[in-house]
Amino acid sequence: MSINVKQTGLYATIQDEGRTEGMPQGIPISGAMDFNLYRFANHVLGNKENSACIEFYQQGLKLEFDSPTFICIAVLDGEILLNDEQIESNSIIKIKSGDQILIKQLIEGNWGYIAVKDGFQSGAFLGSQSFYKALTQHQLKKSDKIIYVSYEGVSGADCPILNLEYYKTSVLDVFKGPEFQKLSQTLQYQLNNAEFSLSTSQNRMAYEIQERLDNELEEITTGPVLPGTVQYTPEGKMIALMRDAQVTGGYPRILQFSEKAINLLSQKRAKSKFKFNLIEINLEKI
Known part of the structure; x- marks a missing residue:
């Protein structure tokens, strides 16, 4: 059949x-x-x-x-x-x-x-x-x-x-990526408070964020990445890796989406607006 x-x-x-x-x-x-x-x-x-x-x-x-x-x-x-x-x-x-x-x-x-x-x-x-x-x-x-x-x-x-209410939020939970602490205090504040939007560049490998932030970081030695990793390019672009993402990358990894946030992001169309909600992990409780 x-x-x-x-x-x-x-x-x-x-x-x-x-x-x-x-x-x-x-x-x-x-x-x-x-x-x-x-x-x-x-x-x-x-x-x-x-x-x-x-x-x-x-x-x-x-x-x-x-x-x-x-x-x-x-x-x-x-x-x-x-x-x-x-x-x-x-x-x-x-x-x-x-x-x-x-x-x-x-x-x-x-x-x-x-x-x-x-x-x-x-x-x-x-x-x-x-x-x-x-x-x-x-x-x-x-x-x-x-x-x-x-x-x-x-x-x-x-x-x-x-439950369609699951998809109604424009606030997406993220965790600090390995290179987050290398960002200036100004950039860290912007990430946690500014509103962002998606560009028209969307596919199973990655969704690109429209806004650019001045980047003074150097590229890193190639390191592991996962679906939900947000890479920060030398041009100041933020790229959210999706399900078909490569497993390593050389751009700073500044954020990591939660599993729910990956689901929500996948369904947002170009020009959709959203904010990051930075989740702090208390390592003492792990």
Whole structure:
């Protein structure tokens, strides 16, 4: 049983929670851009943790199912069609043979997830089905077929409700990065008090912050970075690394987003405004 990809849209891939085993070899973690929404889609269907979903960006994805099953399409808000009729997202959807799903547009947010009962079946690499260029073949192309297990009957499960309040805040929690203390007191104050916005440069590797701050720091010896690390370039740009980020970098690492903040940032569109909330860690209590 399989899905036939009729239209790919932008950045449509297979994603789970990513891989950590390849980091010593320089392989990015990857995984779903918004873990909260990805996990919700699987939770609605009662899937196991880390079940693979289809992740899509904003609009254009069209899929045809050749066998019955149940799916959940998790989005913040969107226009989604089943056989040309608009349907409700964030709920259990019964699929029949020949049904077609079209993601017409996302009204809010950037990323959405299509989960199928028991997850999509595709080859894993280092314990993950997540797409990453040159490692896997799970970036969707027109006429691709994605395997799933067929289910018939009626689902009697109660459907949880997505907490949209989770996404309403413009305050994002961050921790001090390894080079934070090298910043001047003025820059530290600006980071903790000024309002920032996102540029149009957004992809699975990084989101760039629009505003620039004068940088007098030297580049560092190459060091480890993670999704959520904020790098500070010689030109004063701040770059928030996302799920497909490299595992090392030579720019000062001035901040580190919390896991929730990565989820929130991933769904913010260009020109969205936000502030950093610097969380102090009391090492004496660790």
